[in-house]
Amino acid sequence: xxxxxxxxxxxxxxxxxxxxxxxxxxxxxxxxxxxxxxxxxxxxxxxxxxxxxxxxxxxxxxxxxxxxxxxxxxxxxxxxxxxxxxxxxxxxxxxxxxxxxxxxxxxxxxxxxxxxxxxxxxxxxxxxxxxxxxxxxxxxxxxxxxxxxxxxxxxxxxxxxxxxxxxxxxxxxxxxxxxxxxxxxxxxxxxxxxxxxxxxxxxxxxxxxxxxxxxxxxxxxxxxxxxxxxxxxxxxxxxxxxxxxxxxxxxxxxxxxxxxxxxxxxxxxxxxxxxxxxxxxxxxxxxxxxxxxxxxxxxxxxxxxxxxxxxxxxxxxxxxxxxxxxxxxxxxxxxxxxxxxxxxxx
Numbered sequence: 001x002x003x004x005x006x007x008x009x010x011x012x013x014x015x016x017x018x019x020x021x022x023x024x025x026x027x028x029x030x031x032x033x034x035x036x037x038x039x040x041x042x043x044x045x046x047x048x049x050x051x052x053x054x055x056x057x058x059x060x061x062x063x064x065x066x067x068x069x070x071x072x073x074x075x076x077x078x079x080x081x082x083x084x085x086x087x088x089x090x091x092x093x094x095x096x097x098x099x100x101x102x103x104x105x106x107x108x109x110x111x112x113x114x115x116x117x118x119x120x121x122x123x124x125x126x127x128x129x130x131x132x133x134x135x136x137x138x139x140x141x142x143x144x145x146x147x148x149x150x151x152x153x154x155x156x157x158x159x160x161x162x163x164x165x166x167x168x169x170x171x172x173x174x175x176x177x178x179x180x181x182x183x184x185x186x187x188x189x190x191x192x193x194x195x196x197x198x199x200x201x202x203x204x205x206x207x208x209x210x211x212x213x214x215x216x217x218x219x220x221x222x223x224x225x226x227x228x229x230x231x232x233x234x235x236x237x238x239x240x241x242x243x244x245x246x247x248x249x250x251x252x253x254x255x256x257x258x259x260x261x262x263x264x265x266x267x268x269x270x271x272x273x274x275x276x277x278x279x280x281x282x283x284x285x286x287x288x289x290x291x292x293x294x295x296x297x298x299x300x301x302x303x304x305x306x307x308x309x310x311x312x313x314x315x316x317x318x319x320x321x322x323x324x325x326x327x328x329x330x331x332x333x334x335x336x337x338x339x340x341x342x343x344x345x346x
Contacts, residue, residue, distance in 0.1 A: 007056065021094065025094070108276060110128055112255075124222050161187075165191065216242060223256060234262060306342070
């Protein structure tokens, strides 16, 4: 007689297991594959369990081979590399498809509007540069606007950033972020709980947001309209006991309604990069950004210059000049005003 295969989380996912299965497993202590059937027996429909066993026999090995050829791998809670923070949430994924490295350490989720203003883009980049520049990890969803700016900010200083997708590992969304995804996968990580072939459907993004919140110890909302998905990330972070911070915005801006509302409800304000670094327990001294601590700002007191003018005065490539800018900002030598101009502090 042929031996019946043990059920794995990937088999359950391929059989259509959703939130009920995820929570049932989480409530019972994340058992190993051989113990899953005992936990699930009598609590899930027989056809679902039968489909999971069938998947284990042929579909799972073929899928794992397929994603491996594309540079991805499957991790579940039994895998050493699986992020431990997710096991402490009420609705962890059955597992994750991952491309890249998941190095442990302090992590912040920077989230916000897809229709971010220039101010929101600037703030997102600054916060990401500051965290990534001292060894922290920046997490976001690779969407347009705030998400993309956060990833790009971390990459600009050679830091770590993770992008959590709302689609399968074979679909880049939005499609114009293919180059960004490639860069993130090379130095950080791409993650998704969805099977290959899964399109970026609307309900995937609220589900994705719970993973973004669960991976981070702090969630920062930069800009968000009243009904923004970033606010759902903040709510899920609060439900999971994570700290939520918000960037104050103009009372005349639609995308400031969300963060200003969070501040009114008691969220911690982010008024400078130091506020976030302190919340994460990170040292303000950069550990990997370019630039020398002995060099002073290339501007005089009373001057105000643009980022392009700054790079010209540094007489260095833009990425190196930008890293030096972040270093000096963290050290309190310069500041960026609401108009985006850079000024020397007294």
